[in-house]
Amino acid sequence: MLTDLYQLTMGAVYHEQGKDDTATFDLFIRKLPKDWGYFIANGIEDAIDYLTTLKFEEDDIEYLRGQGFKESYLESLRSFRFEGEAYAVKEGTPIFANEPIMRITAKRTQAQLVETALLNMINYQTMIASKASRVVEAARGAKIADFGLRRAQEEDAAMKGSRACYLAGVGATSNVKAGKEYGIPITGTQAHSLVMSFPTELEAFRAYADTFPQGGVLLIDTYDTVKGARNAAKVGKELEAKGGKLGGVRLDSGELLSLSKKVRQVLDEQGLDYVKILASNDLNEYSIEELLDRGAPIDGFGVGTEMITAKPVAAIPGVYKLVEDEAGPKIKLSPGKRSLPGKKQVFRQADDQGVYTHDIIATEGEEVEGTPLLELAVKDGERARQKPTLQETRRYCLEEVAKIPKRFRQVKAPNGYKVELTEKLEEKIKELTRAYRDE
């Protein structure tokens, strides 16, 4: 039922017209957002689960009856299952604009109905994995933590978003539920409210260090960051004397570049060079890169709002388009919305060092060099490949991203990695365009 009404009205038309031939749809993303050099395909496993379990409940049918659908169509929904096939890239694969991420072939009513839910899952999860990968690249090895839960667009976004961040290389999340559900390392220490809950900052720090004597992190900017660093240093020395060890300090406001330098100095003067400096406060890949470029001695970044919502991008133009049915390949000609006709495969090319050079989109069955990215994922409505663990997907993703040429992994990536079409595919496009124009 998580679908657009028009999927059902169209289904009713196909049902009534007896037009339930086999059709193929491609799911792809039309365009990379400004400065983005690649996407990380994600949400694929959820999509496979959805395809293989989808059905209508009796109360769904009842609701649709109230919306005026005819009995014969409602009857068909009662036994509705997805019985077709799906090809998909592996979750965690870097992909580019207009490359099919998933290709669905099924009876038209089945292939059409799944559009909305597939887009909902894949659009968001792909966007966040891609955004997180940008943040990780910008941090050049400094640890990134996902602090996005409170600004995520509701619970599912928080959960799937934390997972997407981890998949793309983020080290930990503040989201306890995501930690529990997905086995992601969790991180977090204190808010300003803790500091304000004690008569003085020093007392708050001492209380915290008492409960967490090993590796605790103190938030030092509630009143005055440099004074806060001195209080933290005092507590750090007290911990040393008692056999404990302060883990770090966190800055959450103000000018992070100059403050982090001052704080580093305060800590180092006390011999606390092992105490890490962590920073948060509306960070993104641009600000992290700038801080590191300018020599900010920051060891880790907590990234919230912008990573979990991909603000200002907020949505990527993933679409799902009919590319073939029993009457042959199809093309859409609406301005700015062209689709590539027919069943296709994407081949990835690498140089001698294993660095990816370009991709080639070919019509199904063409012999092309390179690694084919689309693999059989669902056959006859059943899962056709094993679900990898999140750890496996993360490892795969990080390996694959490392093979993308460096320039496309910059914070301001050029446009764009080369994606070619084979001659045969180009020819098919021309032919179909001519045919429609002449109609």
Add this chain to the structure above:
Amino acid sequence: MLTDLYQLTMGAVYHEQGKDDTATFDLFIRKLPKDWGYFIANGIEDAIDYLTTLKFEEDDIEYLRGQGFKESYLESLRSFRFEGEAYAVKEGTPIFANEPIMRITAKRTQAQLVETALLNMINYQTMIASKASRVVEAARGAKIADFGLRRAQEEDAAMKGSRACYLAGVGATSNVKAGKEYGIPITGTQAHSLVMSFPTELEAFRAYADTFPQGGVLLIDTYDTVKGARNAAKVGKELEAKGGKLGGVRLDSGELLSLSKKVRQVLDEQGLDYVKILASNDLNEYSIEELLDRGAPIDGFGVGTEMITAKPVAAIPGVYKLVEDEAGPKIKLSPGKRSLPGKKQVFRQADDQGVYTHDIIATEGEEVEGTPLLELAVKDGERARQKPTLQETRRYCLEEVAKIPKRFRQVKAPNGYKVELTEKLEEKIKELTRAYRDE
């Protein structure tokens, strides 16, 4: 468990220090996004449900044990409930920056723990209701439909987002599940794929009109919008002859201003002046206003991505701050992050015509004219006011928005509606600031 880890580490500190006095936190939004004149408070009822049902399951405790929390704290979580009180504005109330939307008073561990989940719900739902209200205002009575499902940030965002849109005056949604769950009218007709599934556009239109002879809407831009309008007109006339009636045509690409005028002409020439023109394609409040300003004959707009994600805003700065505990009122002084100390109430002032003029934030107990906005919502951990129906909330929201001065309801609203502090509150701020600076 949908919480940041630091809520639990702080809880552990309070538990160990025996520091579980009563504390009050305010939930408020720091700033209106550019051009926004107001917010619509939303997510309040979900927040109340959360507060009154929150608990930890055994497997949650087990997970936290693995994270190194001590047994005595874990034991306290086993019986953890929210037992405090919450004041909140009514769902659907227009609110402004820095006004408390919700005020929680409870034992410190309880009041602190709920922060993240409350923010997650209220931030998103408030943002979308506010964005949708802007779109509705821009449309000046033209119908708005929510087409956002496929671009929503996962399922919860789609569901709560559709609800938020409807609450704020949007007329219908394409999201069938939201229709079923919330009783929102659903809308939708066909995608380009339907048109492409038939040998010609005309055949596709005829098939659709066959199944939906009353009020169907035809998508006319798959190949060429003006040709599409002619085909639609032909089918509209055929329907007339058979006693049916074409409802409308939809444009989903290209230059909507000139196309809508041409399409109106094609339809009117055939006497089909009753056939409505609907438009979609990356619309927002700005483009809708511009289209209407320039006389586009469009009767309804389908708004997707930007309404369901509030792109480019994507997140609003809703925060949750300690304002008082048993040691007295609290203030936070971090740059750009000031909070208003102590328990407070917001009073709304109206002129003779019932138009709102300004709000006054007062310390609790002060006598101020106007309507107090914060009402008791949870008492001793139990719901203290009835949950309104969505229809009631929608009606209330529309009535209240209509009382905001027109200039703050413009697409480019000035900054901003006046929110004053009472002298007593100003004095309290000065006093606390001095005290902390002198520390």
